[in-house]
Amino acid sequence: MTTQTVAIIGGGPAGIEAAKGVAELGFKAILIEKRDRLGGTPDEQKYAALTPDLRDTQTALRELIAPIENHPNVEIMYNTLITDAEGALGDFTLKGVQLGKEVEIKAGAVIIATGFQHFDPGRETQKYGYYEFDDVITLTDAEKMLSEGKFVRPSNGEVPKRVCFIQCVGSRDRRLGNEYCSKVCCGISSKQSIEIKKLIPDCKVFIFYIDMRMYGYWENEIYWKAQEEYKVNYIKGIATEIVRKGDKLLVKGEDTTFRRPMEVEMDVVILAVGMEPSEGTKEMARIFGLKQNKYGFIETIGGPLDTVSTNVPGVFAAGACTGPADLEDSVSAGGLAAVKAMAALRKLEAVTA
Amino acid sequence: MTTQTVAIIGGGPAGIEAAKGVAELGFKAILIEKRDRLGGTPDEQKYAALTPDLRDTQTALRELIAPIENHPNVEIMYNTLITDAEGALGDFTLKGVQLGKEVEIKAGAVIIATGFQHFDPGRETQKYGYYEFDDVITLTDAEKMLSEGKFVRPSNGEVPKRVCFIQCVGSRDRRLGNEYCSKVCCGISSKQSIEIKKLIPDCKVFIFYIDMRMYGYWENEIYWKAQEEYKVNYIKGIATEIVRKGDKLLVKGEDTTFRRPMEVEMDVVILAVGMEPSEGTKEMARIFGLKQNKYGFIETIGGPLDTVSTNVPGVFAAGACTGPADLEDSVSAGGLAAVKAMAALRKLEAVTA
Numbered sequence: 195m196t197t198q199t200v201a202i203i204g205g206g207p208a209g210i211e212a213a214k215g216v217a218e219l220g221f222k223a224i225l226i227e228k229r230d231r232l233g234g235t236p237d238e239q240k241y242a243a244l245t246p247d248l249r250d251t252q253t254a255l256r257e258l259i260a261p262i263e264n265h266p267n268v269e270i271m272y273n274t275l276i277t278d279a280e281g282a283l284g285d286f287t288l289k290g291v292q293l294g295k296e297v298e299i300k301a302g303a304v305i306i307a308t309g310f311q312h313f314d315p316g317r318e319t320q321k322y323g324y325y326e327f328d329d330v331i332t333l334t335d336a337e338k339m340l341s342e343g344k345f346v347r348p349s350n351g352e353v354p355k356r357v358c359f360i361q362c363v364g365s366r367d368r369r370l371g372n373e374y375c376s377k378v379c380c381g382i383s384s385k386q387s388i389e390i391k392k393l394i395p396d397c398k399v400f401i402f403y404i405d406m407r408m409y410g411y412w413e414n415e416i417y418w419k420a421q422e423e424y425k426v427n428y429i430k431g432i433a434t435e436i437v438r439k440g441d442k443l444l445v446k447g448e449d450t451t452f453r454r455p456m457e458v459e460m461d462v463v464i465l466a467v468g469m470e471p472s473e474g475t476k477e478m479a480r481i482f483g484l485k486q487n488k489y490g491f492i493e494t495i496g497g498p499l500d501t502v503s504t505n506v507p508g509v510f511a512a513g514a515c516t517g518p519a520d521l522e523d524s525v526s527a528g529g530l531a532a533v534k535a536m537a538a539l540r541k542l543e544a545v546t547a
Numbered sequence: 548m549t550t551q552t553v554a555i556i557g558g559g560p561a562g563i564e565a566a567k568g569v570a571e572l573g574f575k576a577i578l579i580e581k582r583d584r585l586g587g588t589p590d591e592q593k594y595a596a597l598t599p600d601l602r603d604t605q606t607a608l609r610e611l612i613a614p615i616e617n618h619p620n621v622e623i624m625y626n627t628l629i630t631d632a633e634g635a636l637g638d639f640t641l642k643g644v645q646l647g648k649e650v651e652i653k654a655g656a657v658i659i660a661t662g663f664q665h666f667d668p669g670r671e672t673q674k675y676g677y678y679e680f681d682d683v684i685t686l687t688d689a690e691k692m693l694s695e696g697k698f699v700r701p702s703n704g705e706v707p708k709r710v711c712f713i714q715c716v717g718s719r720d721r722r723l724g725n726e727y728c729s730k731v732c733c734g735i736s737s738k739q740s741i742e743i744k745k746l747i748p749d750c751k752v753f754i755f756y757i758d759m760r761m762y763g764y765w766e767n768e769i770y771w772k773a774q775e776e777y778k779v780n781y782i783k784g785i786a787t788e789i790v791r792k793g794d795k796l797l798v799k800g801e802d803t804t805f806r807r808p809m810e811v812e813m814d815v816v817i818l819a820v821g822m823e824p825s826e827g828t829k830e831m832a833r834i835f836g837l838k839q840n841k842y843g844f845i846e847t848i849g850g851p852l853d854t855v856s857t858n859v860p861g862v863f864a865a866g867a868c869t870g871p872a873d874l875e876d877s878v879s880a881g882g883l884a885a886v887k888a889m890a891a892l893r894k895l896e897a898v899t900a
Contacts, residue, residue: 207852211883218890219572247850258852366766375766405758410871413719414726430783451803497600498874499560499611502882518763521851526876529855529883530564537571 195284195546197539198222200532201301203276203288203478206234207521208513208528209307210258215532217267221539224299225262225270226290228474232259232270235309235514236521242340244521245378245385246415251341258525271297279304279481283508284542302542303508303535304482306492307528308474310514313364313372313467322360322465323436329443330436330463332363333382340389347461349441354461357390358400358445359383360433365468366404374489376468377518380407383466384416384426391424400427400458402447431456436463468518475515482509491517502531510535548637548899550892551575553885554654556629556641556831559587560874561866561881562660563611568885570620574892577652578615578623579643581827585612585623588662588867589874595693597874598731598738599768604694611878624650632657632834636861637895655895656861656888657835659845660881661827663867666717666725666820675713675818676789682796683789683816685716686735693742700814702794707814710743711753711798712736713786718821719757725842729821730871733760736819737769737779744777753780753811755800784809789816821871828868835862844870855884863888 200216202209205227216223231237233255236244241251262268271292276299278289288299312334315324324330328349339345347354361383365376380403387399406428408417420426433447442459449456471479471490479486485493485505492511496503501523502510512531513524553569555562558580569576584590586608589597594604615621624645629652631642641652665687668677677683681702692698700707714736718729733756740752759781761770773779786800795812802809824832824843832839838846838858845864849856854876855863865884866877 211852215883215886215890218893219886220893244851249850254850254852373767373771374764375762377762405760407758407760407762409728409730409760409762411727413728418726452806453804497602497607498597499564499607499878501875501879522854523875523879525852526854526879526883529886530568530879530881532886533568533572533882537568540571540573 196286196300196302197284197543199224199301200303200305200535200539201226201286201288201299202305202307204234204307204309204474204515205229205232205270206307206309206513206524207236207258208309208524208531209234209305210262211525211528212305212307212512212532213268214262215529216536217262217265219532219536221267221536223262223268224301225268226274226276226299227270227272228275230272239312239334240338240341242337242389243385245381246412248385248388271299276478276481283538286508302539303510305531305535306475306478306482306484306509306511306515307513308478308515309472310469310475310518311472313470315363315465315467317370321435322363322463324465327436327438327443329461330465332465332467333379333386334467336386336464340386343393345390345393353394354397356398356400356460357462357464358402358458358460359387359464359466360445361401361403361466363465363467364470372468372470372489374518375407377407378520379466379468381412381416381520383464384408384412384420386464387426388416388420388424391426398427400429402429402431402433404430404432469514471515478515482506484509484511487517491515501527502534508538549639549653549655550637550896552577552654553656553658553888553892554579554639554641554652555658555660557587557660557662557827557868558582558585558623559660559662559866559877560589560611561662561877561884562587562658563615564878564881565658565660565865565885566621567615568882569889570615570618572889574620574889576615576621577654578621579627579629579652580623580625581628583625592665592687593691593694595690595742596738598734599765601738601741624652629831629834636891639861655892656863658884658888659828659831659835659837659862659864659868660866661831661868662825663822663828663871664825666823668716668818668820670723674788675716675816677818680789680791680796682814683818685818685820686732686739687820689739689817693739696746698743698746706747707750709751709753709813710815710817711755711811711813712740712817712819713798714754714756714819716818716820717823725821725823727842727871728760730760731873732819732821734765734769734873736817737761737765737773739817740779741769741773741777744779751780753782755782755784755786757783757785822867824868831868835859837862837864840870844868854880855887861891
């Protein structure tokens with residue numbers, strides 16, 4: 195029995211928050227991360243600023259990580275991949291590989307926080323020419339440039355005069371099998387449009403969308419600001435094709451508000467790629483025998499009143515490994531998973547004492 | 548010093564989950580509720596089924612509440628209003644009134660979970676005639692009927708043939724001062740439209756919307772289902788006025804997809820009223836000296852990476868008292884608030900030991 199230890203797999207926002215909760219309440223947290231750094235996708239993909247508060251990502255992540263870095267109750271295992279697991283609540287054994295060496299981890303409960311990966315816009319949507327045109331990029335490509343304080347045309351390094359975002363690339367799309375909405379892309383696109391306008395005030399920025407899903411405070415904090423202060427042009431329309439026109443890109447589609455075809459020239463096109471389960475998420479689901487939904491995300495079993503319990507007692511899931519999630523969702527679920535994991539272990543102890 | 552007790556104010560989903568977390572980890576939870584029942588707004592407003600899983604609200608709430616009802620670490624104080632508070636982390640004294648009698652509660656940390664109230668559609672939106680026409684109702688009025696297994700025209704008890712929802716009533720509206728999006732109304736309207744079609748298959752149901760904010764799985768679980776299985780008609784359009792026409796209602800506005808004025812007859816109009824801070828939320832902010840945003844919701848201070856900390860150490864806020872929130876947001880934040888409250892008390896103990 196290992197009723198005082200919780201293993202957390204994945205060192206992004208959900209996993210960090212879960213490890214913190216576990217450690218600060220006196221349990222031991224073993225945080226297992228495949229890379230040599232914490233921070234998850236926001237760090238790995240070099241996000242510039244967070245949505246919605248536009249705070250510098252690295253500063254915010256450092257603050258999130260600081261409390262666990264030298265915490266006596268936290269063991270961080272970097273460069274570690276979990277490859278197998280056995281046991282049950284109170285007595286899990288995780289097997290893995292750390293820099294070529296086999297490792298074994300004992301834990302009473304497990305929190306999966308292995309997150310998502312961005313949709314690959316080459317897959318079945320070659321209509322947008324992501325692998326064909328240098329100036330067709332993704333949200334994450336844009337984040338990388340913005341995090342370096344610049345925004346240029348990748349093809350020639352020039353400052354763009356016209357930039358557009360195409361929403362719902364890899365989301366809300368039955369043909370691709372991804373019927374769900376990826377939840378955060380509208381917000382991130384709007385945030386990036388503000389960042390681009392800050393860098394290049396006379397650049398014209400367009401967002402082609404189906405519905406602008408700027409829920410809650412994103413509406414007033416980003417969407418209104420983007421339109422009113424930064425003059426971002428939101429166009430309800432569907433882009434169906436991108437072709438080359440001289441050294442520009444020609445975006446073809448339909449403006450659905452004016453019910454007419456549109457053809458617009460752009461210097462850079464940013465594809466708002468959606469979320470899919472990461473390889474790690476699919477792998478952990480397999481290893482731990484967790485139910486997955488048809489998209490491959492881990493299925494939580496408690497409906498809207500329980501965001502973290504899975505079909506396996508003692509194994510919880512938090513954040514984007516369960517489906518599209520924003521940062522708030524991820525840290526909140528990380529906290530709830532920590533509580534539920536520790537509570538399950540305490541109950542077990544009480545029963546077996 | 549009272550470092551083993553957390554007071555939770557508000558017995559809705561966020562408060563219940565917070566109390567459960569506190570109690571199950573061995574701290575004492577004092578759950579303070581103004582009504583004589585737990586369950587919060589979903590119970591008080593007699594929600595029929597939950598969004599998005601359409602599970603019966605009372606069944607789901609009973610399951611949520613069961614673990615704390617007879618838990619030795621939970622004290623539930625019903626019919627109790629907090630009227631004053633003093634002290635600081637580790638040593639709060641809350642004063643209140645319980646059925647006319649003064650009560651005093653000692654706690655080391657406090658979690659505010661006092662939620663929201665629905666926008667009153669009489670306030671400044673009399674254009675929709677909520678107080679004038681019996682057949683103009685709100686989402687909550689509709690929930691009450693649906694929870695009784697019926698849906699009729701309130702004016703005459705007849706089964707309606709044409710029903711419409713008007714989205715964003717009291718939300719995304721600068722004139723009213725509510726620029727934010729209330730996040731859940733698109734989902735709830737879509738859920739209700741399915742429930743109405745289940746009861747009255749030949750009823751025509753329309754939803755007039757600006758953007759359908761069916762984020763994440765709501766897209767595939769409710770939005771597609773409403774359209775494909777239940778033939779709900781989604782119309783991007785703005786309703787500007789409702790007038791009487793015989794014994795029907797005439798909804799006037801603009802269909803923004805077809806760019807033309809619309810006038811449609813309806814038997815029942817449902818106003819998708821948004822969220823505003825509850826009286827309790829505003830009162831707790833005042834009593835505890837918590838920062839509020841311009842809308843009166845409690846402001847959390849940690850950006851997207853901390854959904855529950857307030858400007859007052861030892862006082863946390865969870866769920867819709869911090870802004871528009873769905874059920875997932877509320878229970879997740881309840882869990883995180885529980886962890887953070889207990890962690891703050893443990894740190895304090897370590898320092899003062």
